[in-house]
Amino acid sequence: MNETNFDWKKYAIAFFITTFVFIAALWTSNQIYGKQIEEMKTIINQISLNTSASEVQYNLLLETSCERAVDIDPIRDLDKFASMLSQAESQRGSDTEDVLELKKQYTLLQIKDFLLTKRLADRCKSDANYILYFYSSEKSCEECKKQGWVLTDLRSAYPELRIYAFDYDMDFQPIKTLQTMYKLTGNALPILVIDGKPVYGFKTREEIEQIMPLLKNIKKQQEEEAKKAALEALKAEQQQKKDGAAKPAASGTDTTTKTSSN
Amino acid sequence: MKEIFAYLNIPVYVVMFLVLYYQVFLLISFFDSFSHRKRAEETLKQYDRDSKDAPTVTIFVPCYNEEETIIPTIESLLRSNYPKDKLDVLVVDDGSKDSTYALVEKYIEEHPEHTNLRVVTKPNGGKHSALNLGLSMTDSEIVGCLDADSFADQEAIAELVKLFADPKVVAVTPSMKVWNPRNMLQQIQKVEYDVGIFLRAALSFINGIYVTPGPLSVFRKSLFDEIGGYKKAHNAEDLEMALRIQYNGKKIANSTKAFVYTVTPDNIPALIKQRVRWSQGFLRNSYDYRSMVFNPKKGNLGIIVLPMSILMVFFSIYAFFLMVGTILWSLAEKIMQVYFSGGFHFVPFSFSNIKWTWFAISASWIVFIMYAATAVSLAVTLLGRKMSNGKFNIFSKDLWLFTLAYGFIAPLWLTKTVFEVVTKKQNKWK
DSSP states (O other), X not given: OOSSSOOHHHHHHHHHHHHHHHHHHHHHHHHHHHHHHHHHHHHHHHHHHHHHHHHHHHHHHHTTOHHHHHTSOOOTTHHHHHHHHHXXXXXXXXXXXXXXXXXXXXXXXXXXXXXXXXXXXHHTTOOOOEEEEEEOSSSOOHHHHHHHHHHHHHHHHOTTOEEEEEETTOOOHHHHHHHHHTTOOTTSSOEEEETTEEEESOOOHHHHHHHOHHHHHXXXXXXXXXXXXXXXXXXXXXXXXXXXXXXXXXXXXXXXXXXXHO | OHHHHHHHHHHHHHHHHHHHHHHHHHHHHHHHHHHHXXXXXXXXXXXXXXXXXXXXXEEEEEESSOTTTHHHHHHHXXXXXXXXXXXXXXXXXXXXXXXXXXXXXXXXXXXXXXXXEEEEEOOOOOHHHHHHHHHHTOOOSEEEEEOTTEEEOTTHXXXXXXXXXXXXXXXXXXXEEEXXXXXXXXXXXHHHHXXXXXXXXXXXXXXXXXXXXXXXXXXXXXXXHHHOXXXXXXXXXXXXXXXXXXXXXOEEEEEEEEXXXXXXXXXXXXXXXXXXXXXXXXXXXXXXXXXXXXXXXGHHIIIIIHHHHHHHHXXXXXXXXXXXXXXXXXXXXXXXXXXXXXXXXXXXXXXXXXXXXXXXXXXOHHHHHHHHHHHHHHHHHHHHHHHHHSOOOTTOHHHHHHHHHHHHHHHHHHHHHHHHHHTTOOOOXX
């Protein structure tokens, strides 16, 4: 062993081993990423099939009755898919081929679902129960993130509400068509399309509830129901008080009776 | 914000590669040395402790206010399995304000049988001055130093001295262990010291040792005539001495069989204080010997050991703050999310909800590189433990404590070190 001069062979072996370990780590992570993409592809195929089924179901039923058409199942698993898509995007960026393709398919399915929902609302003359939400994945958009959380909250509060999220900057013709349809300008993201009208910038839950006729009506209804319930509770309470006041009197009579009998 | 963190990850990839490379390099050096070591051990037999030509040894015990541990330290040396007539113990009191000196004097009086034990006192001047006084008071062939908070194993001196059979060796370092680890912090340090045993062994095979630790490093006395005595060296005289030896192209060996036990700090402030002194000593002395860094003439030490050791100081701080930043940022996001989505949405737990998905594992590159780096670090740690305790135990509590906590504690002193080095603040050795 030569102690003062370095042993180049050792340096080279260490380099090869390290490179191998590095490549093995990257390869394993890529394998897992591949599995994730495969999983997403299976899910998107299922969603696609569900969408076609809903479409057919809708076309058949709409001919006969509006009420029965309303009962058509919404497209399931879109949310689950969305969270997978965002994890995949955070791991490898949004511009990888696989992610981009899946995102396009997802966008198309959302638009299909949106068209069904819109047609149903128009045909049955009911309040629009959908919000189109445009966010940005290219520019840093903190407001978009907040808007996403507010919309998640809204959807859990109003199960009948449908929210469709679109990447404003995505180079995809159907998105461009939606932008032209609603005359959107991408200056102030996020953009919400509520009841066919664009609303620019971040909106709180309360603001959306005020703007959207469906939510406004539901809220009004809920408030009236709450008022009614409160009134009934008050009445019940008063009744209870009355009963409560009557009871001691009755027991008092009882005592007197007892006393007198004694 | 997320983009900023992603951007900040790029140097992490590069340095992770280098750190992994360095660990692999040390592992290769370690395994490569097996055959060399066997051959070397055969030639060492001539320096057996019973042999008449065993060299004379003087061990200095420099001390300043060490009344609690000084006697056990001296006794550990006196119990050494080394010819009594060849071993001297010289306690150098560096102007202690407590009863250290008196205690040693009394001990000598009460134990007249220990004729090889001496004590001197001098005005306080720092550890280097105590060692230099010791050097001037002996003509033994081998001299060494044992800090007054450390205890030598019975076989330690004999094992250390054996390695001087190689005429090129001018200094030998021991294998340090933690004395009686009582609390969690000391148990973490125990594992750290075990890793140190492996590192020092691996470094010695490539002649890359850059510190001759205070607890029982031994030297040829003639070395000091050649390269001079101890210097103050930013209160890290043991580090400076090793660098000076290396600078002069001499060889430092390491004994994996010479064990020495040292008392370690039992609380975080004391630990940080000690480590800041060590790390500052390392950075400042490395700066003083900067001509060695990336210098191919200085062999492995110049080309890989010193550059990597310096890089690790800065990288640990960088990685720590990046990690803390990422954790705080995701915590802030979670709080904002809870705020904007109207509170927690509790999902009731149910086994039927659990379904295998590949999304349960992160497919991020950096995560997998970290797994690889952790695996190599674990191998290094286990080797150290094997050398220290003679067994592999992947399930021991202190190993996991070390794995989980060390990464959070070490950056504290490293950050303080760099801050003080930059602001030119000096520290004391005691």
